[in-house]
Amino acid sequence: MTVSDEIATVSLAGTAAPTYGSPTLQVQLKMLDDGLEAPSYAHPGDAGADLRARVDVVLEPGERKLVPTGVSIALPDGFVALIHPRSGLATKHGLTVVNAPGTVDAGYRGEIAVTLLNTDKDQAIELRRGDRIAQMVIQRVEYAQFVAVEELSESVRGAGGFGSTGGFAGPAA
Structure with missing residues (x-):
């Protein structure tokens, strides 16, 4: 049986409180490419697991491409x-x-692919198969019940939109 035929599972750290950086959730993982490393955390406590390019890619300045990772996952409901x-x-x-x-x-059970964009105005970016291209952060999801009301409750910010709180000094005088 090849790696792509197997489903790997990140195991729980038991019933005790997890130690720093230890797994706290089981996620089924199916590798679609035998030659790639599975998603992994570079350091204990990292929030994001690295995803790798399944193919070589050249992104010219301003170009975007959908890059496959060779990874499929089955997240539990609520994540x-x-x-x-x-x-x-x-x-x-x-x-x-x-x-x-x-x-x-x-x-979703298909291959995770990442839409990458080269924002550099002058230099192309060359990515090789196996290069780390993105990070995958797994989080809990809250499901909202949307309740229609005539008026919303008041807040300090109110309806102030983008830039309404400032945040930069602006040009020097």
């Missing part, structure tokens, strides 16, 4: 996987996830 850019790639090369964070719903 979501959010796909975030890797900060080092974003800072050093301008590589980002277009729809960040991307959303993998609990009911």
Whole structure:
């Protein structure tokens, strides 16, 4: 039986409180490519597990492409996987996830693919098969019951929208 035929499961840390960085949730994982590493956390306590490119990709300046990862998961109901850019790639090369964070719903069973964008104006980005391209953060989901009302409760912010709280000094005088 090959890796792609198996389903791996992250095991729980028992019934006691988990130690720092230990697994707290079982997620079924099916690797669709025998030659790739499974998603993994680089350090204990990291929130994001690295996802890798299944194919070589060249992104020209301003170009975006959907990049497969060779990974399928089955999340338990009540959870979501959010796909975030890797900060080092974003800072050093301008590589980002277009729809960040991307959303993998609990009911999705297909291959996780990441829409990457090269924001650099001059340099192409070359990614090789197996390169870490994004991070997957798994979180609990709250399901809202939307209740129609005539008026919303008051708040300090009110209807103030984008930029209504400032946040930068602006041009020097």
